[in-house]
Amino acid sequence: MQLTQYTDYALRTLIALGLAYPRRMTVGDISAAYHISRHHLVKITARLAELGYVETLRGKGGGMHLARDASQIVLGEVVRNMEAELAVVPCLKREGGNCVIVPCCKLMGVLARATHHFMAELDAHTLADVLQPRLPLSQLLGIPVVAQTPRSSPDAG
Numbered sequence: 001m002q003l004t005q006y007t008d009y010a011l012r013t014l015i016a017l018g019l020a021y022p023r024r025m026t027v028g029d030i031s032a033a034y035h036i037s038r039h040h041l042v043k044i045t046a047r048l049a050e051l052g053y054v055e056t057l058r059g060k061g062g063g064m065h066l067a068r069d070a071s072q073i074v075l076g077e078v079v080r081n082m083e084a085e086l087a088v089v090p091c092l093k094r095e096g097g098n099c100v101i102v103p104c105c106k107l108m109g110v111l112a113r114a115t116h117h118f119m120a121e122l123d124a125h126t127l128a129d130v131l132q133p134r135l136p137l138s139q140l141l142g143i144p145v146v147a148q149t150p151r152s153s154p155d156a157g
Helices: 005-020 027-034 038-050 075-082 107-123 134-141
Strands: 054-057 063-066
Touching: 005 027, 005 038, 005 054, 005 063, 005 075, 005 134, 027 038, 038 054, 075 107
Parallel strands: none
Antiparallel strands: 054 063
């Protein structure tokens, strides 16, 4: 199974925002931290905002931050929302494929179960889980970490 670059960048964006929280970051900040195209991130961050993972603020002093606590962002949910298709082979796609052995194929079932287990593993983890260890991540990305106080959500307090 291979995720698209779109989903990879979305997950990376959430990691950066999780490290920076409660500070806002710009697309440029995230682009610089990962050395990836700012152009790609604009579309991705718009989609993350549309899905309710991030909140954005335009203008001077603008940027974005997580819209909910990192412990409430399930990785499997993010992947499902960002990926148009999770099928690893054409016969598992919605429209199927044109493979002649589909009526008796055992491989199709094996691959479907493997995809299910892959997604189950992602469903077992939240953004908070992958934000550890915070200090090495923040150093590698050049994102200063703010001391976190226990919160039930980003807007609490």
